[in-house]
Amino acid sequence: MGAVENREPVNDQMRVRKDKIQDLRRLYNSAYANRYERTHNCLIAQALDDGHKPVVLAGRVISIRQFGKLIFGHLQDFHGKMQFAAQQSVLRDKFDPLKRLVDIGDYIGIEGEVFTTKKGEKSINVVKWKFLSKALRPLPEKFHGISDPELRLRRRYLDLVMTPDSMARFKKRSKIIRAIREYLNNNGFYEIDTPILTGKASGAMATPFVTHYNALDMNVYLRIAPETYLKRAIAGGFEKVYEFARSFRNEGVDSSHLPDFTLLEYYVAYWNYEDNMVFTERLIRHVLMEVFNDVRIKYGDTVINFETSWPRISFRDLLLQDTGVDVYECTTKEMVLEDMKKEGIDLSDEIDIEKASRATIMDQLYKKMSRPYLIDPVFVIHHPLDLSPLARRNDENPKVADRFQLVVNGWEIVNAYSELVDPVDQAERFRQQAQAKAEGEIEAMEGETDFVTCMEYGMPPMSGWGMGIDRLVALFTNASSLRDVVLFPLLRPE
RNA sequence: GCGCCAGUAACUCAGUCGGUAGAGUAUCGCCCUUUUAAGGCGAGGGUCGAUGGUUCGAGCCCAUCCUGGCGUACCA
Structure with a gap:
């Protein structure tokens, strides 16, 4: 109180x-x-x-x-x-x-x-x-309303009363979420709830919030993603599940990141990532038509068109085209660095090269050199396997994962893949992540024994999918900051 | 983290060269039946973000801190 x-x-x-x-x-x-x-x-x-x-x-x-x-x-x-x-x-x-x-x-x-x-x-x-x-x-004063950005956040109720645009944006948020939920429900999905307080923060690479549970005298973590629990549900017999999962990451706050955010994830048994791309296009277009009655949206001065089938480009081709570095050829961190030097690319301002793994460096290359220039929707597919510890290996090319990201306006909107369901492979990937972590890599994923055990009992082939709801809403409502689409973002106490 | 900017009445903002605090809205009193940022006359309302310093004198100059915004870096 x-x-x-x-x-x-x-x-x-x-x-x-x-x-x-x-x-x-x-x-x-x-x-x-x-x-x-x-x-x-x-x-x-x-x-x-x-x-x-x-x-x-x-x-x-x-x-x-x-x-x-x-x-x-x-x-x-x-x-x-x-x-x-x-x-x-x-x-x-x-x-x-x-x-x-x-x-x-x-x-x-x-x-x-x-x-x-x-x-x-x-x-x-x-x-x-x-x-x-x-x-x-x-x-507040009737003509100017409330313009102090801090007050607008701290007294959001006044912002809603005084700023019709702000109220309209939050109404849109509700409608977008409703349209997504309806579409999933109409396609046979079940909405389920998975733990927010967990013993291990897995399913993504991020720093968790830690708290203490007195009754069991143990540290617990706020979830960073619902992924591994939703997959457990599929192992249990659900075939299409989703959750609007409020997730928490103990990292920076800025216009595109919040400490708690809404991550929608769904999983479908017997689909692969390609089925999922098809469904993604349908889902997004449905939401746009339902809420805006148009498949084009205006963000700032840019018109983004979701209409025609969205192009697919592999992570490797994208990087090769934008940086000249071929991630197929460069199998080690040193080879990537050498190629970067050849192409005159220097990331030392961005990351700690000493501590970074090959995966982190490639990820940075992509985020700095490629992603910002993808405006209209694009599926970036086939990410390197070491960037995707929970994704299925591609059958033709073992170096890459059956994975896609939907990128719009330079933002990663959706991340999805054919899920890894091979328990031996999964255990090995967790072991590699643990090793990377031991070698100083901060961005490594936490392994979960129980999750591997679950997989050992058997999991159907499936494809999983995650989307940052706040970002989607920001994109669709022309908001420049995620705080404009979250009613009551965390602020320092007054 | 770093850089830049800001903090004055409930709200939006002025405040010059350092000389003892201003306006509009809102509030209170009076007038007013077609306004819509209504209007007119009058009144009340302030720890100038905080602390320290310089000075005869600080909203203003200096230092430190707090809070926020924007940019930049990292995670979605």
């Missing part, structure tokens, strides 16, 4: 509003109504013809203009806003309390008839009103 000890009014405005609560109690018993029955919302009411009645609306008062015996104001609800006009000649003794006790930020209910003002705005001529809830603090 946070500190709620000192709730004395911070200024004269709060004192005044508290005094008004006393008046409201005397008049109506309470400044906080029990419930209120509406007939319309503001969006629907806007479309009604003049003379329509009764129209009963409820919402927050976001503006008031007083003229002695006439008051204009705007009521805002989730769907829109509506002007109301309150006249003393109509409301009689109910007029003065409205004029005197209702402040901007308060919630009221109004009942009346639709009319259009002389200036042409659809409005409600109020015949009855009810006080619903008192705001003690004034809303």
Whole structure:
């Protein structure tokens, strides 16, 4: 619980509003109504013809203009806003309390008839009103709204009230997630839940959050990915599962990374990564049509087109084309470094070359030299095996994995592969990761004995798929930072 | 981590050369029946992010710290 000890009014405005609560109690018993029955919302009411009645609306008062015996104001609800006009000649003794006790930020209910003002705005001529809830603090200044980026995050509720674009973006987020869930459900997927608190942080290469569980006197980790548990579910007999998995990584925060983020993963028995690419295109196009009714989106000044079938290019060809380094030829870290030197590429500012493995260096090459230039959707396929410790080896080329990443606007949106289900191979890959870690590589994946045991009991061939929901939403809603698409991102305490 | 910028009333912001704190919105009082950033007259409201320093005097100059934003680096 946070500190709620000192709730004395911070200024004269709060004192005044508290005094008004006393008046409201005397008049109506309470400044906080029990419930209120509406007939319309503001969006629907806007479309009604003049003379329509009764129209009963409820919402927050976001503006008031007083003229002695006439008051204009705007009521805002989730769907829109509506002007109301309150006249003393109509409301009689109910007029003065409205004029005197209702402040901007308060919630009221109004009942009346639709009319259009002389200036042409659809409005409600109020015949009855009810006080619903008192705001003690004034809303931010009406014209500029709330512009301090810190305040927008710390008091997101004010941002939502005052910034229609912000509210619209979060509505879009909900719709995007709903469209994805519907599509998966309609294709036979089951939504399941897997542990967030785990004994081992596996399934990705990242630093976990560690905490302590007193009852078992053991350290536990917040999951960095749901992957190995979802695969256990497939081993148990599920054939199509997914989870919107809030995941946690104890790493940096910036416009494209958050300490907790939403990772959607799904797994399908008997599919391979190629089936998965086909499904991915269908899923993304479905979401775009459902939410935006268009397969093109505008991000900044760029139009990104998801329409035509997305090209597939191998990791090796991409790197060869952009850097001249051939990852098939360079089987050791030293050979990669030598080729890089030949091509005049220096990554020493980016990574610690001494400690980095061949995999890390190739990954950096890709992230620096190739990925930023992929704008329209592209499937990057066949990543080197040592970059993919949970992915199935390609049948023709044992150096690469049956894997793809969907890259859009230089961002990795989806990462998927044919899953490794061979327990002997899996144990060996974990052993290699452990060795890399022992040699100083920080970016190595944690092995899990129980997961290998599960695999030893047998797993069907399958393909798995993961997507950063926050990034997808940012991309689809033209947001430059993930914090713009997360309602309440973690901030330092004030 | 590093670099740059910012923090003044509840909100948005001014504050000149270092001379004792300003506006608009919001609030309170008065006037006002067609406004929509309504208008007019009047009033109240401040630990100038914090601490220390320089100075007769600091919102302003200096140092350190706190908080945030942006850029950059790393993980999605």
